[in-house]
Amino acid sequence: MDYNxxxxxxxxxxxxxxxxxxxxxxxxETLVQVENIFKDYVKLNHNVNxxxxxxxxxxxxxxxxxxxxxxxxxxxxEKTQRNHISIDFxxxxxxxxxxxxxxxxxxxxxxxLFKKIIKTEKTTLVLITEGEEDLLILPLVLxxxxxxxxxxxxxxxxxxxxxxxxxxxxxxxxxDVDKMVQEKVKNVISIMEKF
Numbered sequence: 001m002d003y004n005x006x007x008x009x010x011x012x013x014x015x016x017x018x019x020x021x022x023x024x025x026x027x028x029e030t031l032v033q034v035e036n037i038f039k040d041y042v043k044l045n046h047n048v049n050x051x052x053x054x055x056x057x058x059x060x061x062x063x064x065x066x067x068x069x070x071x072x073x074x075x076x077x078e079k080t081q082r083n084h085i086s087i088d089f090x091x092x093x094x095x096x097x098x099x100x101x102x103x104x105x106x107x108x109x110x111x112x113l114f115k116k117i118i119k120t121e122k123t124t125l126v127l128i129t130e131g132e133e134d135l136l137i138l139p140l141v142l143x144x145x146x147x148x149x150x151x152x153x154x155x156x157x158x159x160x161x162x163x164x165x166x167x168x169x170x171x172x173x174x175x176d177v178d179k180m181v182q183e184k185v186k187n188v189i190s191i192m193e194k195f
Contacts, residue, residue, distance in 0.1 A: 005106040005192040007135075014191060016161045016168060019137065020181055024158075024171035031060050034155075034172060035067055041151075051144060051154040053137045055080050055087060057172060061155070062089045073117060075136050077128035094122040100130040106139055106192070107131075114143040137175070141185045144177045152177040 007015055023030045041048065050070040052058045058074050061067045071092070078087055090096055097117070101107045117124045126133075137156050144152045154175040161168040175181055 001108050001111045001139075003194040004108045005135075005189065005194060006104055008191065008193050011191050013163070013165065015135075015188070017166075018158055018168065018173045019141070019184065019188075020173060020175040022158055022168070022171050022173050024169040026170075027056065027060055030172045031064060031067075034174065035064060037174075038070070039066065047150045049150060049152045051140055051152065051177075052076075053133055053140060053154065053156040055085055057155050057157045058087065058089075059085075060172075062092070068092070071123065072121075073114075073124050073126065073140070075126040075128065075133045075140065077131070077133045079132070090125055092123065093125040095120075096125045096127060098127050098129045101128050101133065101136060102131040104135070105131070106135050106189075110136055110139050111143065114140055118143060118145065138185050138189055141175055141177055142182055142189075146178055146182070 023033050025033070038048065048070050049072040050061070050067070051072060052061055052074040055076045055078060058076050061071060074093070076087055078085055097113070099107075099110065099113060101110060113126070117126070126136075137154060141154050144154065146152070154177055156173050156175075158168065158171045158173050160170040
């Protein structure tokens with residue numbers, strides 16, 4: 001993409017809604033549910049890759065040996081609710097890439113970055129050194145290839161939302177990356193302001 005994107009102020013509520021399947025509950029409850037879903041999925045001989053966006057989701061997945069084994073890319077900023085947190089799983093990754101992405105923005109360079117990382121097939125930690133990672137779920141989902149024989153899932157945390165059209169509980173969102181979800185993401189991105 002040749003330009004940066006930002007959410008129009010009057011459309012912020014649209015970006016609070018989950019992109020796909022919301023597993024609601026506490027961190028402990030949602031992690032157990034996600035593990036059970038994917039243990040059944042793997043029993044059916046599906047090859048899966050996980051793409052993680054967000055520090056809390058990353059910490060939870062890394063605390064679970066089963067879920068951790070499927071992680072391909074993880075995007076974090078070492079902050080949660082604007083407070084610094086220490087993440088200690090860099091050694092898991094084959095490469096770590098630092099990137100800057102201003103708050104509330106999708107930096108134009110992230111598209112090529114994700115494309116290159118995915119092509120390398122290396123497990124990669126993308127560390128946001130300035131700004132935040134929240135919106136990067138959108139370009140990541142569009143850059144993840146949809147291929148036969150491999151199922152790709154992106155995960156991010158859903159904070160509780162009470163000021164939206166509907167009340168949305170906290171939990172974890174599982175994005176089953178397919179052409180339909182990618183079309184939905186394209187529609188969401190089309191609402192954003194280009195600059």
